[in-house]
Amino acid sequence: MxxxxxxxxxxxxxxxxxxxxxxxxxxxxxxxxxxxxxxxxxxxxxxxxxxxxxxxxxxxxxxxxxxxxxxxxxxxxxxxxxxxxLMIEKTAIVPPSRHAGIQPLSVEDVPEMVALAELTQPGPFTDRTPELGTFFGVRLDGRLAAMGGTRLNLSGYREISGLCTHPDFQGRGLASALTLHVAARIRADGDTPFLHAYADNHGAIGLYRKLGFEIWNEVxxxxxxxxx
CATH class of the missing domain: 3.40.630.30 (Gcn5-related N-acetyltransferase (GNAT))
Known part of the structure; x- marks a missing residue:
């Protein structure tokens, strides 16, 4: 590993x-x-x-x-x-059914995805980043409220990335639901989910711990x- x-x-x-x-x-x-x-x-x-x-x-x-x-x-x-x-999933948690509104995003959604990434800065994201994996989103009030998907893909492991929520829709658990949804999809394909966070982002690290992830190492x- x-x-x-x-x-x-x-x-x-x-x-x-x-x-x-x-x-x-x-x-x-x-x-x-x-x-x-x-x-x-x-x-x-x-x-x-x-x-x-x-x-x-x-x-x-x-x-x-x-x-x-x-x-x-x-x-x-x-x-x-x-x-x-770098955090690896250690405990698999079943995604909550109350966020059944999570849907796959397609090429038609790319302009909104890029705009959301530019607004929230989840990390490097271009209009071709979705080619690296499958992305999912939640739409509220006709807008892309949150998204997340996969980026780095290596033997036995797949990275959850691009997680972000529009400021108008924060506090509703959308990022958590998307994290669990993407992680479940990765597990279903036989891989182990992992993700990254900045070491001083204690809020994000604490949230990911609650979602079943543990720190593997500093990067x-x-x-x-x-x-x-």
Missing amino acids: SELLNRVVWSALATRQSAFSQGTALARRFDPGVSPFASAKDNSDEALAALEDLFQTGDDRAFLLQAENILLPGNLVAEKTALGV NVAVVRRRT
Whole structure:
């Protein structure tokens, strides 16, 4: 387990999501139009040099996300860094039936999904991010009130991501219901659900604990670009 989760981005790009991958056997990144994440295979000089080669000069940036320490070659610089946690589902909880209004989202819903993500900032989200997995939403008063789905997909594990609720509809348990719904779908496919949170987001971590998740390990996050 730890080998796959130490570098979840690499594990996804090297296995189930290789169709979205750009790079080599030493470093890969998602098609930037789909997701901004990248990863070296390890911290060897050769892998870090291959990671550097994935970046173009100018406004090209990518997110690194891994449990191992983030090391960068000389021509890459971290604009932002943060500490997060990777949480794995330990206790399966049955989704509440009172939120039967959860429905799959489709390509027709993408503009609303992007607008909701831009408003609430659940993490990197583009108009092609839904290609990475299945997303679900709740509509109230004719509007997309909340959504959540899957992003990183690796052997035996699938990440719950994009969870967000419009401010007008917060406090109704929509994010919790969506988390449990997506987790149940992941389990039904034979995988283990996991998710990420920033280490200082104690409210989110506490909520995810109540939903059956426990911290597996801290993870390092960096937004990286090539030096000019």
